[in-house]
Each structure stands twice: as structure tokens, then as C-alpha cells.
Amino acid sequence: MTDLAPVKRALLSVSDKTGLVELGKALAEKGVELLSTGGSAKTLRDAGLDVKDVSDVTGFPEMMDGRVKTLHPKVHGGLLALRDNADHVTAMTEHGIGAIDLLVVNLYPFEAALARGADYDEMIENIDIGGPAMIRAAAKNHGFVTTVVDVEDYDALIAELNANDGQTTYAFRQNLAQIAYARTGAYDAAVSSWMADAIGETAPRRRVVAGQIKQTLRYGENPHQTASFYVDGSARAGVATATQHQGKELSYNNINDTDAAFELVAEFNPAETAAVAIIKHANPCGVAKGATLLEAYQKAFDCDRTSAFGGIVALNKALDAETAKAIVEIFTEVVIAPGASDEAKEIFAAKKNLRLLTTDGLPDVLATSNTVRQVAGGMLVQNKDAGFIGLDDLRVMTEKAPTPEQLQDLLFAWKVGKHVKSNAIVYVKNQATVGVGAGQMSRLDSALIAAKKAERMADAMGLSEPLTIGSAVASDAFFPFADGLLEAAAAGATCVIQPGGSMRDQEVIDAANEAGLAMVFTGMRHFRH
Template sequence: MTDLSPVRRALLSVSDKTGLIDLAKALAARGVVLLSTGGSAKAMRDAGLDVTDVADVTGFPEMMDGRVKTLHPKVHGGLLALRDNDDHVAAMNDHGIEGIDLLVVNLYPFEAALARGADYDEMIENIDIGGPAMIRAAAKNHSFVTTIVDVEDYDALLAELDANDGATTYAFRQRQAQIAYARTGAYDAAVSTWMAAAIGETQPRRRVFAGTFAQELRYGENSHQSAAFYTDGSNRPGVAAAQQLQGKELSYNNINDTDAAFELVSEFLPKEGAACAIIKHANPCGVAKGDNLLDAYTKAFDCDRTSAFGGIVALNQPLDAVTAEKITEIFTEVVIAPGADDAAKEIFAKKKNLRLLITPQLANTAEAGLAYRQVSGGMLVQDRDNGFLTLDDLKVVTKKAPTDEQLKDLLFAWKVAKHVKSNAIVYVKDGATVGVGAGQMSRLDSALIAAKKAERMADAMGLPQPLTIGSAVASDAFFPFADGLLEAAAAGATCVIQPGGSMRDDEVIAAADEAGLAMVFTGMRHFRH
């Protein structure tokens, strides 16, 4: 093996023909012999290029609707033969096999078929066989063969050939081999994940996780940690699919927090009114619905003005100028919304570091999917928490039943609690959070912290009493004892929503009755760790 490997003969067989003709012309101009198959060969011939069909090389026509065309020793021998191995060279000579120095292949569009909801039979036909086999063969023999699987590497290939008099370096071939194996790995991951879902296999023996590089990040959660952002190909609306219109590059924490904000605000349909969520360190510090975005943002901000500084703002409707003006009154890291008008963009343009992300639509929070978390030695996999409730799902367990207005606030508080780190306590009044307690080791502490925050905000706003007076309160899991419930009552809550299911439910219900609270059980919890 030598460092430089000349490219004299190339096999080009691509599903995505973007850039194919320009690449083929550039190779032909360098004296490279072109081999190809089916539609790729036709496209190149139509462009006036001299192309040899693989069928002419193998002596077999493409058959079985194209399923069999490259699976042949004259193809794989040409890719796998070690040029410096006398036995390999002799076998090539004996069997009329010519070396293939460059393989350019991209695969059948399986992921695209999946994204458009193709049926089972169409999905099966979009599973590529010959392509991955050739890619793996060429990549294995990267001592001599260059493998290109992505359109974005065409220019790099030509630059490499220009720099090395028609040859590629070993380092270049190594890098392209790694890219090639990652591509076939991701492809097989998509196939196996789809098939598991298609046949109802919820816990397959093996799971494969794959992502596509989106950007390198300055660092991870802390400056000593390197980090990058990868997309999963799901095209789910959110931070991965958003267009950044302005501002600094997103950091690791920005992306994590923006995702949390957007998933939360997506709980509130735009047709049901404006909504705003403000997130700090992946927890809500204010969420509200309003008559318009300005009203929703103001109410959300007034829940915890201190924590909102340097936070992430998510809106469920396109950003308008008056709301943009209000948001810029304090330091905000990121704003994400399903659109923004020109006047709002002009206002934000004055804040060069403020990131504005635009999404095509909100996320579907009822959509099924998987969530992953790494632990030492393994990976936890679960269904995405897409649980939701309607009024019919609520069970009144106290002597006093909640009013219609209280029920609205209870359901609002429940939606927010789903996105608060456990143990979660959320106070809501008139469609806005007025106190949030998150991530504590006891539910009692969460209730206390949320109430204290509300008291602090009342003092800051010059209010005669905290807004928790007359509020609805949500708990993401059951109250194991009555103490947390009684703390909520002491803070002024008048109604409670919680899953129920504690061994001491009877004691908690009795305490609620004694305190004059209305309480409903959901039968569903929303732990978030």
C-alpha cells in the first residue's frame, strides 16, 4: 500500500443525481473511465459522456427489477482486490477482473420514503442491497479504493485529485471510508427501526441509534466538554428543523433549553389562543396564555422575572413587533416561534446576539416516538411522554368539585407540570403560572419553593398578596403525604390536580376536604428526570 492511489476507473451509481453530471464530466476530463448502472448511466450518456454499463462488465443484464445488477465478482473483485498482493493480482488476471479505484454511490431513498409515509411494500422496495454491499467492500479496501457516499463530498474529491495529480491520499481514503460505514450504519438503523415498528416489535433484541452531523458546538454543558449537534432525520418541528435568522451560534445548553421551551409551548394550539413559555435550565419559569402574544409573554414573565433573565422564550404564534419590543427589554438568549413578521425581525436585528429561530409549525405533542438516555454501560429507551387528558378523564375525589374556570386552570397546570423536572409543583391562576417548584427531592419542598417565588414576585410587583391566592395547583405525581398538599393550600390554592395512586390517598383526600379544596385525580403521572 502506498499513500497515493491513482483513480483510473470509477463506478458511479446514484439514486440522488444531484451534481452527478458535473462530477462525471470532471472525472472524464481527468481521463477516468466511467462505469455505471441504470438511470445513472442514462443520465450521463444523455449528457454526452462515454459510459460503460456494469452489465457489459459482468456479462449479466440487470434483472429482477434492478434488484440484481452489481452483485458480481467482476464488480466486487474490482473493489476488494489488494493491488499489492500477488495472489489477488493473479486472480484478477485469470478471471478478467479490472480494478475499480473510485466508487460513488448513494443509496435508495429509504428515509425519504419513510418520511412521506410509504406503505410496507414500497418501503421494502426502497431497501438497497447492492449499494451497501459495494460501499462496504470499497471502504474496507480503502488502502487502494476511494469511496464517496455524499453529494457534499464531490468537490472535496475533485480538489483531492487536483492536488495529487489524479490520485487520492491514504488519509483522504480513510476519512471517506469512515463516512461510508457511518452511512451504511445509519441506513441499516433506519431500516431496522422502521421494521420493528411495522411488525409491532416494541422491544427489539438490538436497537441502533444514528444521527447526521449538524454543527460543531463551542463546548458542551461546560467549557471543558467538547460537543456537537446531530439530527435524527425525523423532521419533527423544533430546534433541529428551525431556521436561525440571526444571533450568535447556538450552544449546547441553548439547544437543550430551546427544545424544552418549544415542546412545552407546543402543548397549546394556536387556534386556542396565544401562549408563551419561558425556560431557564430546561425548566419553565413562566408559562401563560393570553389575549395576544404580548399579553401571554407579559403574564409568563411576571411569574418569575428574576429567572426569566437570560432565558429562552417560545411562542405558539408568529412573533409580532409589539411582543418583540417587549422581549428585548431584558437579556434573552433565544426566541423560537412559528414565524415572525418583518417589523419584529427589524426590532430583533438591533440585538445582534439574540438568536431568533423560526419553525414551520409547532410540534405534535401527541405524536408517538422514542426518547433515549445514556447510562453507564447502556441506553434507556422509552416512549415519548405524549400522554394528555380531557375533562372526561378527570375524577373528582373531594366533596367539593372544581368550577368550570378552575378546571381550565387545572388542565393548564397539568400541561405545564408535564414539562417541569420532578418533583414538580405548578401553581396557575387565570391561564398563567404564578409559581413553579422544580427538581426537588421532596414534593413538599417544591410546593414551598413555588410559593416563596410567588411571594417574592408579589413584593416586586407591589401586589397586596401573592397570585397563588385562589390558584389551581398541579403535582406531576401523587402526594405521598398530606404535607405537600397542605402547603399548597397554605399558599392559597383552592383546587388540585394530581395522579392519585398513593397508599395514603384517603388521608390526602381527607386533608383536602378539611382544607376546603377541590381535587381531581388523573390516573396518569408525568415524571421528568
Template sequence: MTDKAPLRRALLSVSDKTGLVDLARALAERGVELLSTGGTARAMREAGLEVRDVADVTGFPEMMDGRVKTLHPAVHGGLLALRDDDAHVAAMEEHGIGGIDLLVVNLYPFEAAVAGGADYDTAIENIDIGGPAMIRAAAKNHRFVSVVTDVEDYDALLAELDANEGQTSYAFRQKLALTAYARTGAYDAAVSTWMADALGETAPRRRVVAGKLAQSLRYGENPHQAAAFYVDGNARPGVSTARQLQGKELSYNNINDTDAAFELVSEFGDAAPACAIIKHANPCGVATGATLKEAYGRAFDCDRTSAFGGIVALNKPLDRETAEAITEIFTEVVIAPDADEGARAVFAAKKNLRLLLTGGLADPSAAGLALRQVSGGFLVQDRDVGRVGADDLTVATERAPSEAQMIDLRMAWTVAKHVKSNAIVYVKDGATVGIGAGQMSRVDSTRIAARKAQDMAEALGLEAPLTQGAAVASDAFFPFADGLLAAAEAGATAVIQPGGAMRDQEVIDAANEAGLAMVLTGMRHFRH
């Protein structure tokens, strides 16, 4: 097999015309004949380039509103013919088919149309047919044909031609073919996912997941694991859409933890300043405050030890005073909607601190899918967008929570949604004061949270831990009264939990005996 393949004839048909004229001119200057269709041909002619219409090659005009133009043997034969096969060459000569050595195609903007709210019929019209067919044909025949589907590969193609005297190497064509098949696969995935949603199919027979490489990572969770970061094109503000202003490249764990932090702080909207500090995908402090600096300080005081080397997420633009407070300890990443010049100047002195700006908050009520891999497959579920308002809560005890307790209960419930189960969260006056995460026993989570609160009370010189008089949330029901009683021993005076256990009455009786106020949500927030 010959490694090098000459490039004499190219077919260009693109929806995104970024860089088109420059590429076409560079090809023409290298002696490449240009074939094209519709608007692509028009754009090149307007730039003074000589272009031959595909309709002249096929002998058929574009028809049916452009639905049929390249689906013809003169095109696909030129892409698929094996140049070293005598029978293929004879067929080309017999039927007047010229070889096509380069295909440059990017597809109808289906994903953009759907993201822009296109209705069903408009979305259907944005499904490309001829483009994917040509791409797959050219990619299959990459022994002889180069196929370019990404604008970002234009420069690489020209550099390859210059390095090989107007030819492309087999290794280069292989890489282009890989990218091409991935593009058509992602395109089909977008169409099938959209159609499943449009038809209300929550569990279609086949589910396809696709992503585009955003970053090759140094390693995964551990140095011996290779890793990369892919984005799915969703415009949801967060780590995937954020602009990194400074600092080292994000690691696998940075990305995972930063996503968890920003999703949590976005729950609070932008009405009042809020801060979430995350370590190993679990919150170690969450608070609101009159200012962003106050919110950060109150979140930090929940667990100062765990906050070291953590991720800080803010729901409002970062200011200088808050930035100065954050930089008093080592922090891996700070993510916020924006940052003023004073804050940026403070962080500039901390070269390794990553600062990510998202431009907005994630919508906690927006529907979406959550995926998790298991051996031999993956699980798919709706994103947990469950929320409760005051009217959704049922008072189960003789004593009802006060208005202030109700505010803390709802905040504790919001935070518990983002804590690994079994989750227990104590909140007092708009700040977490103890968090127990990821234990096999709910009683253990309750006691760990209380113990952390005791440790912080000693570190801050307080007479008693802040769990005294706090509200406490449990992400799932108390199966026995022991977990609730452990919370009462820590000083909690109000409880929020789903309810629904076989021993609910036993738990309610224990709450009444301890003088606790307890409300039931009827909803749980397991997070494994």
C-alpha cells in the same frame, strides 16, 4: 504503504442525482473511465458523457427489476483487490477483473419512503442491497479505493484530485471510509427501527441509533467537554429543523433548553397565543393571553429573575410589539413558527440574540422514542404523549372545581409534564404564578413555588401573591397530606394530581377539611 492512490476508473450508481452530471463530467475531463448502472448511466449519457454499463463488465444484464446488477465478482473484485498483493493481482488478470478506484453511491431513499407513509411492501422495495454491499467493500479497501456516499463530498473529492495530480491521499480515503460506514450503519438502523415498529416489537433484541452531524459545538454543558449536535432525520418541527435567522451559534445548553421550550409551547397548539420561558430545561413562566405580547408579559411575571438569559418559545408568528418586549431584557434564544418583518428588524439590532423559525409546531400527540444514556447502555421509552381531557378527571373531594378552575387545573397539569420532578405548578387565569422543580421532596417543591410567587408579588407591588386562589398541579401523587396542605397555605383552592397513593383517603380528607376542590388524573408525569 503508498500514500497516494491514482484514480483511473470510477463506478457511479446513485439514487439522488443532484450534482451527478457535473461530477461525472469533471471526472471524465481528468481522464477517468466511467462505469454505471440504469438511470445513473442514462442521465450521464443524456448529458453527452461516455459511460460503460456495469452489465458489460459483469457479462450479466440487470435482472429481477434491478435487484441484481452489481452483485458480481467483476464488481466486488474490482473494489476489494489489494493492488500490492501479487496473488490478488494475478486473480484479477486471470478472471479479467479491472480495478475500480472510486465508488460513488447513494442509496435507495428508504428513509424518505417511510417518512412519506409508504406501506410495508413499498418500504421493502426501497431497501437497497447492492449499494451497501459495494460501499462496505470499497470502504474496507480504502488503502486503494475512494468511496463517496454524500453529495456534499463531491466538491471535496475534486479538490483532492486537483491538489494531488489526479490522486487521493490516504488520509482523505480514510475520512471517506468513515463516512461510508456511518452511512450504511445509519441506513441499517433506519430499516431495523422501521421493521420493529411495523412488527409491533417494542423491545427488539438489538436497538440501533443513528444521526447525522448538524453542528460541531464549541463545547458541551461545560467548557472542558467536547460536543456535537446530530439530527435523526425526523421532520418534527423544533430546534433540529428550525432556520436560524441571526445570532451566535447555538451552544449545547442552548439546543437542550430550546428544545424543552418549544416542546412545551407546542402543547398549546395555535388556537390562542401562548409563551413559555425556559431556564436550565425547566419552565420559569408559561402563559396564554389575548395577544402574543400579553402572553409573554404574563409568563415573564411568573419569575422575572430566572427569565433573564432564558429561552423564549412562542406558538404563533412573532410580531414587532412582542419582539420589543422580549428585547427589554437579555434573552439567549427566541423560537417561534415565524416572525414578521417588524419583529425581524427589532431583533436585527440585537446581534447576539438567536432567532429560530420552525415553520410550525410540534405535534404533542405524535409517538416517538426518548433515549437516555446510562453507564454501559441506554434506556429507551416512548415519548410522554399523555394528555387528559375533562372527561378523564375524577373529582375526589366534596367540592368540585368551577369551570374556570378546571381550565387552570388542566393548564397546570400540562406545564407540570415539562417540569423536572418533583414538580409543583400553580396557575391562575391562564398563567403560571409559581413553579417548583427538581426537588427530592414534594413538600419542598410546593414551598419553593410558593416562595417564588411571594417574591414576585413583592417585586410587582402586589398585596398578595398570585397563588391566592390559584390551581395547583403535582406531577405525581401526594404520598402524605403535608404537600397538599403546603399548597393550601400558599392560597391554592383547587388541586390536580394523579392519585394512587396508599394514603389517598388521608389526602382527600385533608383537602375537604381545607375546602379545596381536587381532581385525580390516574396518570403521572415524572420527568427526571
């Protein structure tokens, strides 16, 4: 093996025909012999290029609806043969196997079929066999063969050939081989994950997670950490599929917080109400519904104006000019919404560091998917928390039942609590958070912190009393003791929603009755770690 390997013969077989003709012409100009299959060969011929069909090389026609066309020794021998091995060269001569120096393949569009919801039979037909086999063979033999699997590498290939008189360097082939194996690995991961879902296998023996790079980040959570952003190819609306209209590149923390904000605001149906969520460090510092986005934003902002500074704002409706004017009054990192009016974009344009993302939709919070978290030596996989609680799911546990208005605030608080780091306590009044306690080791401390924040906001706003007076309170998990519940009552809460299930439930119920609280159980908890 030498550093430079000439490209004299290429096999091009692609599903995505983007750039194929331009690549074929560039190769032909360098005297490269072109082999191809099916639609790729037709596309190249229609462009006036001289192309030899793989079936003419193998002596076998494409058969079985294209399932068998490249699985042949004259193809794989041409890819795998070591040019500096005398036995390999002799075998090639004896069996009429010509060397293939360049393989350009992209695979059947399995992921695209999955994204559009194709049925089982169509998915099976979109599983590529010959493509991955050729890619793996060519990449293994990268000492002599160049393997290209992504359209975005066509220009780099031509530049490499131009720079090296029709040859490629070993480092270039190594890099493309790594990309090739990552592509087949991701493809197989998509197939295996789809099949596990299709047959109802919730804990497959082997679990593979794959992604495609979207952005190399400046750093991770901290400047000394490296980081990248990968997307999984799903059509779920969110930060991974959003269009960025302005502002600096998103950072690691921006992406994490923006995802948290948008998933939270998606809990509220835009056909029923406008809703806004303001997030700081992946926790909500203000969430509200309103007759308009502006009203919802102002109510959310008034929950914790201090924490909202430098936060992430998510909206469940298209951003309008009035709301945009209010948002730019303080420093905001990112705004994400299903859309934005031209007037709103113009207002934001004056804030060059403010990122505006639009998504053309909201994520379906009830849709099933998996979340993955790495731990030392492995990973934890679970299905996404899509748990839903409605009015009919609530059990009144106290002598006093909540009023219809209290029930609406309780359900609002419950939805928000699902997105607050545990232990979570959320106070809500008039469909807006008025105090949020997040991530404490003690539920009592969460109740205290949320109430204290509400007191500080009341002082800052010149109110005679904190908005927790007359509020509803949600706890993401049961109260293990009555102390947390009594602290909420002391803060002014009049009704409580919690999962129940503690061995001391009766003690907590008795305390609620004594304090004159109305309390409902959901039977479902929402831990978020």
C-alpha cells in the same frame, strides 16, 4: 499498499443526482474511465460523457426491477482486490476483473420515503441492497479504493485529485471509509427501527441509534466538554429542523433548552389560543395563554421576571412586532416560533446576539417517538411521554368539586407540570403560571419554593398579595403525605390536580376536605428526570 492510490476507473451509481454531472466531467478530464448504472448512466450520457454500463462489464443485464445489477464478482472483485497481492492480481487477470479505484454511491432514499409516510410495500422497495454491499467492500479496501457516499464530499474529492496528480492519499481514503461505514450503519438503523415499529416490536433484541451531524458545538454543558449536534432526519418541527435567522451559533445548552421550550408551548393549540413559554435550564419559569401573544408573554414573564433574564422564549404562533418589542426589553438567548413577521425580524435585528428560530409548524405532542438516554454500559429507551388528560378523564375526589374556571386552570397546570423536572409543583391562575417548583428531592420543598417565588414576585410588582391566592396547583406525581398539599393550601391554592395512587391517598383526601380544597385525580403521572 502505498500512501498514494491512483484513480483510473470509477463506478458512479447514485439516487441523488445532485452534482453528478459536474463530478463526472471532472473525472473524465483526468482520464478516469466511468462505469455507471441505470439513471446515473443516462444522466452522465445526456451530459455528453462517455460511460460504460455495469451490465456490459458483468455480462448480465439489470434484472428484477433493478434489484440485481451490481451484485457480481466483476464488480466486487474490482473493489475488493488487493493490488499488492499477487494471488489477487492473478485472479483478476484470469477472470477478466478490472480494478475499480473509486466508488461513488448514495443509497435508495429510504429515510425520505419514511418521512413522507410511504406504505409498507414501498418502504421495502426502498431498501438498498447493492449499494451498501459495494460501499462496505470499497471501504474495507480503503488501502487502494476511494469511497464517496455524500454529495458534500464531491468537491473535496476533486481537490484531492488535483493536489495529488489524479491520486488520493491514505488519510483521505481512511476518512471517507469511516464516513462510508457510518452511512451504511445509519441506513441499516433506519431500516431496522422502521421495521420494528411496523411489526409492533417495542423491545427489539438490538437497538441502533443513528444521526447526521448538523453542527459541531463550541463546547458542551461546560467549556471543558466537547459536543456536537446530530439530527435524526425526522420531519418533526423543532430546533433540529428550524431556520435560524440571526444571532450567534446555538450552544449545547441553547439547543437543549429551546427544545424543552418548544415542546411545552406546543401543548397549546394555536387555533384556540396564543401561548408563550419561557424556559431556563430546561425548566419553565413562566407559561401563559392570552388573547394575543403579547398578553401571553407578559403574563408568562410576570411569573418569574428574575429567571426570565437570559432565558428561552417559545411561542405557538408567528412572532409579531408588538411581542418582539416586549421580548427585547430584557436579555433573551433564543426565541423560537412557527414564524415571524418582517417587522418582528427588523426589531430583533438590533439585538445581534439574540437568536431567532422559525419552524413553519409545531411538533405534534401526541405523536409517538422514542427518547434515548445513555447510562454507563448501555442506554435507556422509552416512548415519548405523549400522555393526554382531558376533562372526561378527571375524577373528583373531594366533597367540593372544582368550578368550570378552576378546571381550566387545573388542566393548564397539568400540561405545564408535564414539562417540569420532578418533583414538580405548578401554581396557575387565570391560565398563567404564578409559581413553579422544580427538581426537588421532596415534593414539600417544591411546593414551598414555588410559593416563595410567587411571594417575591408579588413584592417586586407591588401587589398586595401573591398570585397563588386563589390559584390551582398541579403535582406531577401523587402526594405521598398530606404535608405538600397543605403547604399549597397555605400558599392560597383552592384546587388541586394530581395523579393519585398513593397508599395514603385517603389521608390526603381527608386533608383536602378539611382545608376546603377541591381535588381531582388524573390516574396518570408525569415524572420528568
